[in-house]
Structure formats: C-alpha cells, structure tokens
Amino acid sequence: MRSENYKQIQTMKNRSLISIDDFTKEEYFSVLDAAEQFERKPVQNILDGKVIATLFFEPSTRTRLSFESAVNYLGGKVIGFSDASSSSVKKGESLKDTILTVCNYSDLIVLRHPREGSARYASEVGTVPIVNAGDGANQHPTQCLLDLYSIRKTQGKLDNLDIAFVGDLKYGRTVHSLVIAMTNFNCRFHLVSPPELKLPSSVKMHIKEKNLEYYQYTDLSEVIPMADIIYMTRIQRERFSDPIDYEKVKNAYILNRGLLTNTKTNMKILHPLPRVNEINEDVDDLPQAYYFQQALNGLYVRQAILKLILGL
Amino acid sequence: MEQDKKPVKEFVVSAIENGTVIDHIPAQSVFQVIHILNLDKYGNQILFGTNLDSNKYGKKGIIKVTNKYFKPVEINKIALVAPTATLIIIKDFRVIEKKKVEIPDTIETYVQCVNPNCITNHEDVPTKFKVLDKVDSRLKCTYCEKITEKKNMTFR
Numbered sequence: 001m002r003s004e005n006y007k008q009i010q011t012m013k014n015r016s017l018i019s020i021d022d023f024t025k026e027e028y029f030s031v032l033d034a035a036e037q038f039e040r041k042p043v044q045n046i047l048d049g050k051v052i053a054t055l056f057f058e059p060s061t062r063t064r065l066s067f068e069s070a071v072n073y074l075g076g077k078v079i080g081f082s083d084a085s086s087s088s089v090k091k092g093e094s095l096k097d098t099i100l101t102v103c104n105y106s107d108l109i110v111l112r113h114p115r116e117g118s119a120r121y122a123s124e125v126g127t128v129p130i131v132n133a134g135d136g137a138n139q140h141p142t143q144c145l146l147d148l149y150s151i152r153k154t155q156g157k158l159d160n161l162d163i164a165f166v167g168d169l170k171y172g173r174t175v176h177s178l179v180i181a182m183t184n185f186n187c188r189f190h191l192v193s194p195p196e197l198k199l200p201s202s203v204k205m206h207i208k209e210k211n212l213e214y215y216q217y218t219d220l221s222e223v224i225p226m227a228d229i230i231y232m233t234r235i236q237r238e239r240f241s242d243p244i245d246y247e248k249v250k251n252a253y254i255l256n257r258g259l260l261t262n263t264k265t266n267m268k269i270l271h272p273l274p275r276v277n278e279i280n281e282d283v284d285d286l287p288q289a290y291y292f293q294q295a296l297n298g299l300y301v302r303q304a305i306l307k308l309i310l311g312l
Numbered sequence: 313m314e315q316d317k318k319p320v321k322e323f324v325v326s327a328i329e330n331g332t333v334i335d336h337i338p339a340q341s342v343f344q345v346i347h348i349l350n351l352d353k354y355g356n357q358i359l360f361g362t363n364l365d366s367n368k369y370g371k372k373g374i375i376k377v378t379n380k381y382f383k384p385v386e387i388n389k390i391a392l393v394a395p396t397a398t399l400i401i402i403k404d405f406r407v408i409e410k411k412k413v414e415i416p417d418t419i420e421t422y423v424q425c426v427n428p429n430c431i432t433n434h435e436d437v438p439t440k441f442k443v444l445d446k447v448d449s450r451l452k453c454t455y456c457e458k459i460t461e462k463k464n465m466t467f468r
C-alpha cells in the first residue's frame with residue numbers, strides 16, 4: 001500500500017538507468033520516495049512472474065547480492081552470471097550478442113562491465129531496460145542514488161548541508177557522481193585529500209557552474225566539527241607513482257574514535273564499502289557510523305528502481 | 313607591381329582545371345589535413361603550401377586536389393582539424409562554389425574515442441560524440457562520457 005502523499009511518476013517506465021545525468025531532480029526524488037516505501041515494507045510480491053538478469057562481466061559481489069536480494073524480496077526470479085569467465089564471453093561472444101540473447105529471457109538486465117560506455121551501448125542494442133551496475137570507471141548510478149537516500153534519511157533534507165569528501169577524490173567514481181548529483185542542491189563541499197588526489201577540475205566545474213561553495217583541505221581534523229556528512233573513501237597505494245608519497249599520506253586520512261569527539265549531533269559517516277583501514281573499527285559502534293545502514297539502503301533503492309522502470 | 317602578386321593569386325585558386333582547393337587551413341594543420349583525407353595515398357595531382365601570408369589568419373596553409381570533390385564525412389573531418397578552412401569547388405578552371413567548413417552538432421563513426429578503456433575501442437561499436445566546443449573541437453563520447461580534444465584526435 002502506498003502512503004497517501006506518495007505518487008509514483010511514470011517517466012522512468014521502460015527507460016534504462018545508465019548515468020545519473022539522464023534523470024531529473026524530480027525523478028531522483030521519485031526513486032527516494034519509492035525506496036522509503038520499501039524500507040517500511042521490503043517484502044512485496046510485485047515481481048511475481050518477472051525474470052531479472054544480472055550480467056556481471058567482472059565480479060562485484062556486494063552490488064550483485066544487493067540487486068539479487070532486491071529481486072528475491074519482491075518475488076521475482078534471477079538469471080545471470082557473476083563473472084565473465086563462467087560465460088560465453090570467454091568464448092569471444094560480443095557484448096551485443098550476449099545482450100540480445102539475454103533480452104529474450106528477461107524483463108530487465110542489470111549490467112556490470114569493465115569497459116566504460118558498455119551500459120549505454122547495451123541500452124541501445126537491447127530490447128529490455130538496462131540498469132547500469134558500474135561501467136568501468138564511468139558511472140554507477142544506483143550507488144549514487146543510495147548515497148542520496150542515506151543523506152536525505154539521516155539529515156531530513158538534501159539542501160543546505162556541509163558535506164565533506166575525504167580520501168581519493170581524484171579517481172573515486174562514487175565521489176564524482178555524488179558531488180555532481182549534490183550540485184542540484186544548495187550544499188557546501190569540503191574536499192579533503194592529499195594534493196596528488198584532489199577532485200578533478202572537470203568535476204569542480206559542476207560546482208562552479210551552480211555558484212556553490214567548495215573548500216579544499218589536506219587536514220581531515222579541520223572539517224570534522226562543521227560537517228553534516230563525512231563521506232570516506234579509500235586511498236589506494238597503486239595511485240601513487242612514488243611509494244614514499246603513499247607512505248607519507250596513508251595514515252593521514254583515517255577516521256578513529258579520538259577524532260570524533262567534537263561533531264555536530266546530526267553528523268553521519270558514509271562509505272561506499274568495502275573499507276580497508278580508512279575507518280577504524282572503533283568507530284563502528286558510534287552513533288555517527290552509518291555505512292552499514294547505507295549499504296542496506298542500497299537494497300531499498302534498487303527495489304525502487306526495479307519498480308519504477310518496470311512500471312509496477 | 314601587379315605582376316609580382318599574380319602568380320601567388322593563381323597558385324591560390326585558379327591553377328587546377330577540376331577539383332577542390334582547401335584554403336585558410338591553420339598553417340600547422342596542413343599535414344594533418346593531408347593525413348586524415350588519405351591524400352598521401354591519392355593518385356592524382358596535389359599541390360600544397362603552408363606558412364603563406366594571409367590577411368585574416370596570419371599564416372595559412374592551402375591544399376589543391378585535382379579531380380576530387382569531398383564527401384560530407386570528409387568535410388566534417390576537415391572541420392575538426394581545420395575549423396577556419398574554406399572549400400573552393402573548381403570546374404573548368406572556374407570557381408563553382410566557396411563554402412566554409414562547419415563542425416556538426418554530433419559526430420558519428422569517423423572519430424576515435426581517446427579513452428583506451430571505452431567500449432568503442434574494444435567491440436565493433438561505431439563511435440558517437442556530442443560536440444561541446446566547435447572552436448576547439450571538444451567532443452564528448454556518448455558511451456564513456458570522456459572528452460576527446462583536437463590535440464589527441466585520431467580518425468577511423
């Protein structure tokens with residue numbers, strides 16, 4: 001049952017979800033509202049008789065399990081594969097042929113592929129909607145939507161927030177997408193990273209275009225007292241050409257309990273997971289730790305996306 | 313003196329009977345234009361010059377190709393590497409048409425995406441770009457969303 005003020009929009013029906021830029025602010029909100037409904041009632045039989053294909057050309061267990069559990073809780077069936085070595089791709093089949101074949105057997109395809117642009121291409125050749133579950137370093141829109149959901153849920157709004165992004169801001173796809181999505185709202189961006197891993201100017205351009213404020217820091221402790229959201233990411237050793245540069249910064253962007261003594265009461269820590277050591281385990285039972293709940297929100301958001309795209 | 317100027321003028325437009333003159337090419341782009349049009353493998357007569365004085369553009373280049381009229385795809389390629397170029401169509405030593413090249417709003421199939429990890433560089437997928445900037449030839453790949461610029465543009 002839908003709550004009285006919930007009205008499902010029809011503009012996403014039968015459309016693929018490839019890039020976060022493809023959708024309007026109103027459509028984002030529609031996904032978040034539908035996700036809220038699923039958080040209240042995650043088990044609904046709306047996918048009865050539907051088949052969802054999960055085609056993972058590279059392994060991403062976390063994302064795949066989240067999609068598959070979304071389908072299962074809604075009473076649908078899943079077909080697919082979890083890495084390319086177990087599929088006909090290994091025998092040299094083209095992406096186009098794989099997509100066209102699987103379109104015959106399913107109502108929607110969730111696609112994870114190592115090449116950038118693969119999901120857009122699949123949506124052009126396929127006859128069923130494609131949901132992009134990550135195309136190389138390009139887009140991963142369901143991650144972005146679950147981040148937005150987590151921010152709205154914990155802050156009660158998306159506007160007028162101080163959001164700190166910490167760690168690898170140069171290569172982090174999730175950070176780029178979320179920064180760009182948040183420029184639709186009147187937020188202040190606090191960008192904390194080593195000088196080598198600053199947010200690319202192409203992403204900063206989006207902030208500037210909307211005349212929003214951003215500040216850059218190298219010291220994590222500076223932003224903690226003012227942040228509403230701290231979005232942590234991992235700094236990978238292989239991003240540094242000189243290992244000495246990595247050794248210098250590797251411990252500078254780690255959150256621990258001691259750093260979190262003076263925060264706003266509403267502050268929450270997000271992380272796209274998996275983490276390595278950038279959030280110390282002594283943070284996990286603090287009220288600010290939200291990253292596991294954030295992953296659970298991914299289930300509701302993916303349920304919402306399936307519902308809206310299939311027009312159910 | 314009148315006679316001193318005349319040979320240059322003739323070189324510029326009227327020396328071929330039939331064919332196309334590509335004029336007002338940025339001086340540094342002449343060899344790139346020859347390359348992208350495969351003129352280095354063309355059998356008929358070609359004349360070209362570069363670092364010629366131009367009132368409008370300082371130094372310019374010019375290429376004259378006999379018995380050749382370019383297709384729209386080829387003209388679009390010229391536009392991408394030499395946006396200031398003018399095409400002069402010549403028949404029986406007479407100028408039939410002069411037109412400035414123009415970069416279209418979208419570009420399909422003939423430009424290669426600069427991103428080595430783009431799907432178009434791994435599967436048999438025709439490329440597709442949205443033109444972001446017609447002066448600097450900045451193209452956004454429809455698939456991987458990366459920007460290909462004039463300086464690293466290659467053609468298929």
Ligand SMILES: [Zn+2]
Nearest residue numbers: 425430453456
């Ligand atoms: Zn591309």
